[in-house]
Amino acid sequence: MTANTKNSILIIGGGLIGLSIAYEFARKSFKVSVLSKNRSESAGFVAAGMLATHAEGLEDELLKFGQQSQNLIPNWIKNIEKDSGLECGLRKCGIIVPFKNIKDLKEFPTYKYGKYLNQKDLKNEINGINSIWQHGLVFDQDGQIDNRRRLMRALERACSLHGVKFQEGSEVKDLTIDKNKIIGAKVLNATGELKDIRCEKAILCSGAWSKKVLNKIPVFPVKGQMLSIQGPSNFLKRVLFGPDIYLVPRDDGLVVVGATVEKDAEFDQGNTPNGINQLQEGIRSLLPEAMNWPQMEHWWGFRPCTPDLKPIIGKSEIENLFLATGHYRNGVLFSAITSDIIFKFIQDKTLTDLEIRFLEKFSLKRFEI
Ligand SMILES: Cc1cc2nc3c(=O)[nH]c(=O)nc-3n(C[C@H](O)[C@H](O)[C@H](O)COP(=O)(O)OP(=O)(O)OC[C@H]3O[C@@H](n4cnc5c(N)ncnc54)[C@H](O)[C@@H]3O)c2cc1C
Structure with a gap:
């Protein structure tokens, strides 16, 4: 690890989940870079923005995950609004x-x-x-x-004011792995150059395109x-x-x-x-x-x-590469809890029994036979 990568987090994908996680780390003083292939294709700019844990008829751990996220959302939004100076349009309208x-x-x-x-x-x-x-x-x-008109923009602004470095038009073409550890990525940038980027830790948040970054991910x-x-x-x-x-x-x-x-x-x-x-x-x-x-x-x-319609959150098989993807129909709803849990998990913070259960249920391992 070199001095300039210490405590640095590389986020692959600047959609809703990537921005939520970038915000969580940046507000806690980490150096965060976000590589974004194409901002406007992000499902975060597409979604209807429903927080529909119960109206979607979620069951089992997804129901609990949604309920927990809904508990976190008011405070999470309050912080984003305070840090960005922009309203997010949260309404508990039923x-x-x-x-x-x-x-x-x-x-x-x-x-x-x-x-x-x-x-x-x-x-x-x-x-x-x-x-x-x-x-x-x-x-x-x-x-x-x-989400479309407000939350995404507020997150971008809050991240930026906390020092997050955005690289729009930058597509991760390959991960650079050394002894099963991610040390960087090969990135094609907006001016057509292929560059090597170094990192200490990376989080894959590439939404529907995740399998193109890491073939093992069944998204x-x-x-x-x-x-x-x-x-x-x-x-x-x-x-x-x-x-x-x-x-x-x-x-x-x-x-x-x-x-x-x-x-x-x-x-x-x-x-x-x-x-x-x-x-x-x-x-x-x-x-x-x-x-x-x-x-x-x-x-x-x-x-x-994903094949079982549940997200993939937590470890990958590569040391220091973490996953937050596969949020399917409920990524807006799940963004608050995903950023909270992934931060605690990566930073070895104490997790509740329920949070540990979420990580077990949503681990990539469940797809391995
Ligand atoms: C029609 C529709 C309606 C929806 N309605 C709701 C709703 O009402 N409520 C709800 O909770 N959820 C809803 N969702 C789901 C929600 O939008 C998604 O679950 C959520 O946006 C996923 O976030 P993400 O960050 O994983 O993916 P995205 O927001 O799609 O972001 C992924 C980003 O990664 C980038 N990327 C991909 N590959 C690379 C690469 N190699 N290098 C660099 N960057 C890369 C992409 O360019 C993209 O910008 C809806 C989704 C859709 C499509």
Whole structure:
């Protein structure tokens, strides 16, 4: 280890998870560098920003992971807002999940955490909801954050003010390994030069592209297409989370509509007519009147998925290379807890029994036969 790499952390990927971890280390006075292949492709700029532990029907350790993260989020956001001077748009607005029949409602994995709504309650909550929905659950604990317009930028600014060095347009082509220890990376930068970068420790946060950096990581992309519509302010007060589509109202009346789930699209770029039709049909099935609201934007991105839909957090087989990837549909929700646990783990801080269990359940080892 050379003097200039001591206590330095190299983050591979400047998406939501990379930024969250960079922030955690930088605010604790570590030297942090972030290598980012392409800022704008990050799923952190794509996501709807729901904090939907219960509305997603998470189970077992993912449910606990989500609940723990939701406990950390208010304070985490307060720190980011204080350090960046920017608001993040956190709203504990609650999420409503509608059902066509009572059987589906009672079988919903997080049924016991919700408050029951009959059809009249549903209509009171959501003026104009399609009458195919007979019952509902409201999860007051869940909410949203304005990741696209606010959180990502606030994290970047907070990191930068804490001294994080960003290298945008820098793609890690290869890891430099010596005696099973990472000592650096070969990086193709924005001006086309291939450079050797040294590091003491690295954390792989490359989202859906993680397998391209380290072939052993079983992460693959699941494409999602989204659009936004401009509704009247305060028309929708809560997120409406249907089985195929969700409507996420921001505080200025913009409604984020998502998302397709395309497992075979690989890294296909762009919105497609089918994708947009599916989203429009979804709007009709939830809130027909919103079909008349003007469409403002279409976009797409790639969720980092694993075979068991759970993240990969902790050690790799290479000493000093750590992993924080595979957050699939819930990376916004899981970002606070991931950065907290990975910091404690790498710095040998005391972990609670539950945190140790998370690390066991989310370890890369579970995929080894
Ligand atoms: C349509 C959609 C809707 C979603 N909605 C929600 C939601 O409502 N709530 C929620 O909690 N989550 C949601 N998610 C999931 C969430 O966005 C992701 O789980 C999260 O963004 C993953 O963060 P990440 O940092 O791992 O990956 P990303 O944010 O994708 O960042 C990865 C970054 O790594 C960079 N990179 C890749 N390879 C390299 C390399 N070799 N060298 C350098 N850099 C590299 C990429 O350029 C990219 O910028 C959604 C995702 C999608 C796609």
